[in-house]
Amino acid sequence: MFKKPRTESLKLKLFRFLNTRMELSSKDKQYYLNLEKGFEGEVMFDLLTKKLQTDCLILNDLLLEVNNSKFQIDTLIISQETISLFDVKNYEGDFYYESGNFYSKSKSEIKNPLDQLKRCESLLRQMLQYHDFKLPIEPWVVFINPEFTLYQTPQNMPIIFPTQINRFLKKLDSMPSTLTGRHIKLADKLVAMHQIESPYPQLPPYAYDQLQKGITCSMCHSFSISVGEKNIVCDECGCEEKVESAVLRSVEELKLLFPDWKITTNLVQEWCRVIESKKTIRKILKRNFRAMGYGQWSCYE
Ligand SMILES: [Zn+2]
Known part of the structure; x- marks a missing residue:
């Protein structure tokens, strides 16, 4: 049961608009x-956790704060x-692990996901203690991309590789579990504390004058579209959309990019x-x- 479903973040949407228009x-x-890649990976993981049959609560995308430290949880x-x-993590390609650090094959060191996980776990534990919930936390880094390889991984790490995800979830699913009101209370509490x-x-700085104007295709974001009587058609991918829906989509974009502006x-x-x-x-x-x-001064909310 998804107690808190995942949606595209506003930040991702805004970045997507800006990337198209500047x-x-x-x-x-x-x-x-x-x-984009991170979100894609999280959605892939959701498709798998959605199949769980056991009595459990799934919370996605939480931003919590304890003792002035913020922490982000992908899935709980x-x-x-x-x-x-x-x-x-939706990392793709070859990586290796050496004395506590992660490197990409091009030898550049990347942020150690296990450090991030440890921090997250510790802050979550403090939060649970504070609210007097006593369940143990099992932390995992999930590498979701089937094209991911990590060389030299010690065996005792809290990592789930792409080849292990299905088995892991199957095992989780086979554990007997019956939730009580207390579990539900905890889930509600966490959702309520989400920031x-x-x-x-x-966002990078942007100004209206600097953004490319025009309706973009809803599928491929191309500006090359033809406007007909009722529909617009993308010259690149052939995708069709009602004029009204395309205009509303563009207005939505405008409103998100310039939240204080009057729509005329x-x-x-x-x-x-x-x-x-x-x-x-x-x-x-x-x-x-x-x-x-009224008249030429009318605007829309
Ligand atoms: Zn298109």
């Missing part, structure tokens, strides 16, 4: 691609006797670029938002 620096671009599974804590962090301070017909027309008729835009806005003010 040239990101190579550092920002790398950061963005890692976000509460079962009768244990809390399993998973950090999901929402504003992604805006973490003129602004949306300039932002969408390819819709020639102001009347079409006004009609769509009227149908989907609440109009404020």
